[in-house]
Amino acid sequence: xxxxxGKRALVSAAGQGIGxxxxxxxxxxxxDVALHYLSNAAGAxxxxxxxxxxxxxxxxxxxxxxDEKAAIAMVKQAADFLGGLDVLVNNAGGxxxxxxxxxxxxxxxxKVIDINMTSMLLVTREAVPHLAxxxxxxxxxxSSLAGRKGGHGGSLVYASxxxxxxxxxxxxxxxxxxQGIRVNAVAPGLIxxxxxxxxxxxxxxxxxxxxxxxxxxxGDVLDIARPVVFLASEYDGFITGATLDINGGxxxx
Numbered sequence: 283x284x285x286x287x288g289k290r291a292l293v294s295a296a297g298q299g300i301g302x303x304x305x306x307x308x309x310x311x312x313x314d315v316a317l318h319y320l321s322n323a324a325g326a327x328x329x330x331x332x333x334x335x336x337x338x339x340x341x342x343x344x345x346x347x348x349d350e351k352a353a354i355a356m357v358k359q360a361a362d363f364l365g366g367l368d369v370l371v372n373n374a375g376g377x378x379x380x381x382x383x384x385x386x387x388x389x390x391x392x393k394v395i396d397i398n399m400t401s402m403l404l405v406t407r408e409a410v411p412h413l414a415x416x417x418x419x420x421x422x423x424x425s426s427l428a429g430r431k432g433g434h435g436g437s438l439v440y441a442s443x444x445x446x447x448x449x450x451x452x453x454x455x456x457x458x459x460x461q462g463i464r465v466n467a468v469a470p471g472l473i474x475x476x477x478x479x480x481x482x483x484x485x486x487x488x489x490x491x492x493x494x495x496x497x498x499x500x501g502d503v504l505d506i507a508r509p510v511v512f513l514a515s516e517y518d519g520f521i522t523g524a525t526l527d528i529n530g531g532x533x534x535x
Contacts, residue, residue, distance in 0.1 A: 283513045287312030290364035290416075291514065292357070294405055296329060297322030299476035300424060301373035303503035305329045305340075307511045313369065316341035317328040320346060321372070339364065347374050347401035350464040357408035367412040369514045372402045372423045373445075375526030380436025398443035402450065403477055414461040420517040421463060423451050424512050427471040427529050434487065434517060444469075447526055455523035464522040466513045471529025496531030 291308045295301040297319035305315050306329055315333065319326040326342040330514055333340035341363045345356035349362055361367050375398040381390060402423065413419035428437050429444030448467055455465040472491050492500055509526050 284509070284518045285312065286369075286515050287516075289313045289317075290366055291369035291371065291515070292316040292360045292364075292367055292405075292409060293371040294401070295316045295320065295327035295486060296373070297454070300470065300473065300506050301371070302326075302329055303507035304373065304510045306332055306369055306418055307423035307504075308369070308371075308514065309333050309336055309338050309340070311511055311515070312338070314364055316340070316364055317342045318347070318356055318360070319320050319344055332350040332419065341478040347405060350404055351442075353391045353401065354408050357405055357412075359505065361409070361412045366415060367409055368416045368419050368517060370406065370409045370413060370419075370421045371510060371514065372405060372421065374398075374401045374405075375424065377437065377440045380434075381439070382436055383438055386439060394422065394439040395443055398440065398451070399446055402447065403533070406454070410458065410461075410463065413463050414458075416517070417462055418517045419463045420514045421458075421465040422513045423447050423465070424506075424510075425451070425469040427469055427527070427533055428533075430469055430533050436490075451525065452523045459519040459522060464513075464516060464519065466521060466523070467525040468513070469525055469527045469529070469533075470501065470506050471495070471527075471532050472500045473503060473506060473513040475502060491532075494532060495529070499530065501528065501530060 291313040293305045296305040296317040317326045330340040345352040425447040426444040428441040433441035451467040
């Protein structure tokens with residue numbers, strides 16, 4: 283595993299949940315980090331405070347990543363502050379709401395696609411020229427078990443976008459390999475304590491899901507952050523186009 287000391291990382295949606303934990307673990311591994319957030323400024327600032335205690339650099343950047351101009355500006359600010367980019371973690375995304383097929387209008391369809399895919403496309407497109415200059419860089423995309431299995435009821439559009447993240451990862455790994463950029467994904471299962479599940483998953487639903495998990499527990503944010511940091515560190519490795527399923531054994535590709 284390559285050393286991350288002094289590497290420059292951009293993490294989207296780093297103000298809470300998985301993104302915040304990933305940013306914290308990257309800092310502990312020695313990275314300087316640009317912390318994107320949409321609305322959770324306090325959470326992003328907590329990570330920036332941690333950076334100071336560790337002697338690392340961090341900047342908090344607010345942006346709506348579904349807005350092209352805002353996404354372009356955010357990546358530029360991150361690269362300017364860090365002096366380039368070695369690692370990109372595409373974590374921004376969301377379910378928005380649970381809707382069955384008959385309830386899916388075009389506005390909802392486009393909103394979920396923009397949050398989960400358009401944001402990733404824009405940030406990645408703008409980051410790649412900086413990553414290419416690193417002569418060995420790593421992109422880690424956050425997908426979901428829903429992208430493998432289809433998700434729980436009302437997850438049709440979300441699950442479709444998270445499946446698209448996996449295809450995006452495979453296609454991009456082939457496209458960027460010659461530039462020394464590795465592209466991988468993680469697909470988390472039930473990760474409790476996040477805004478996602480606090481909003482969209484009932485205790486009864488979570489308990490039922492846990493009963494079907496071979497490891498007999500839900501995951502937590504560190505269960506995702508540690509593998510993301512590993513994949514980030516493989517900027518000089520041989521892993522690309524891969525998806526790491528992290529779900530306690532519910533799904534094994």
